[in-house]
Amino acid sequence: MCYGPAMQNPRLRRALTGFLAILCIAGLLKSLEPARAAAPPSSASPADALKLLLEGNQRFVDGKPERPNQDTSRRAALVGGQQPFAAILSCSDSRTAPEIVFDRGLGDLFTVRNAGNVPSPFAMESLHYTTAHLGTPLILVLGHTKCGAVTATLSGQTEDIPETAKAIEPAVAKSKAMSGDALDNAISENVRLTVQKLSTWKPLAEMIKAGNLQIVGAVYHLDSGRVMVLDEPASSAPPSK
Template sequence: MQNTQTPTAAQALDILLTGNQRFVDGDPEHPNQDAAHRATLVPGQHPFAVVLGCSDSRLAAEILFDRGLGDLFVVRTAGHVLGPEVLGSIEYGVAQLGCPLVVVLGHEACGAVRAACATVAEGLTPAGYVRDVVERVAPSVLAARAVGLSEEADVVNEHIRHTVDLLLNRSPEVVGGRAAVVGLSYHLGSGQVRLVTSRGLDDVAAA
């Protein structure tokens, strides 16, 4: 895909899921990674999606979605937690770069989620600023427990949904008003991503 025309939110999601399937099948195309394309990006960038992902080293968005330079505006924090700098970066991708889609990308065996579960269950609180990360994930763990969810995969999905809702609640005019937001979960073994939740996808795609 050349960055000459911004796709709709639905088209952007389809590009990501199609690329992920190539990655799963072991047949990646590695698009937009050559020297000629790199030169076209010198004047500016035109990504088609913002990806808020976990910092986990196994969760490299451009690789698992089989994309290249200039395609994705990626923001990563442990446990994909939201702080002011993170929110500002996402808003920049939407408002200034024109990305029609924001992806919250979580994954199985998330260390931040496991630490938050331990904190809630046993009161084991990490030291330093890791504690701040865990405290931001803990509400998702409590919300999952409130509806009877205790399996790790269910808690991860709840945290993805919570992050999507929090993002829209904190930025209703910029993110909520200009982009669709989807939550995806990544399976480490298979390499597959699957849709957990979506907000505004139909409305934005039809605009």
């Protein structure tokens, strides 16, 4: 460190030394703070986006949510526009709210929800909008344990949800050949088939091919709060005609 003429003055030297000591202590205290929820980067990669989601879910699982981006300044900052870093296609079930499960706030998640998290034409258009026009790099298809819509389809009680059941039936049919719990298998297959359908839909398939989008399937566990990613992200699916 270079000491100028000012350091010849003992009072000034003491004052400066004290000031530097305070700075050091403040820095030390800051380094001891627990890691805060990372702010979503303005142009997150698909991998960054998945990492942010899973980090937030870990805080939720641990019972240590930070509830980022839920204050008045965030609200004000978003008046001019939004750039959500992830889109979530999830069930309408009241126990699976994405902003809570992933510990995020305003402007972070573009959520599309319906019973059974099915890829209805409306859901697909919404997902296309956020990926193509808002630059969202990740779609997470999120099923959940004990899903009522899948349970109803599995048991053939579909009179109140005919269109939803029609969308879930291929997953139920596929899961019948599997060993293990029929409902858990149908829930996972419903997510996988949805990821497959979205990944091969031409508008999204082109974005995946260009490296601007990933589509990932996961299941939320009601008991633990944990979101379990099912498979590797769909990244090279050929576009459908």
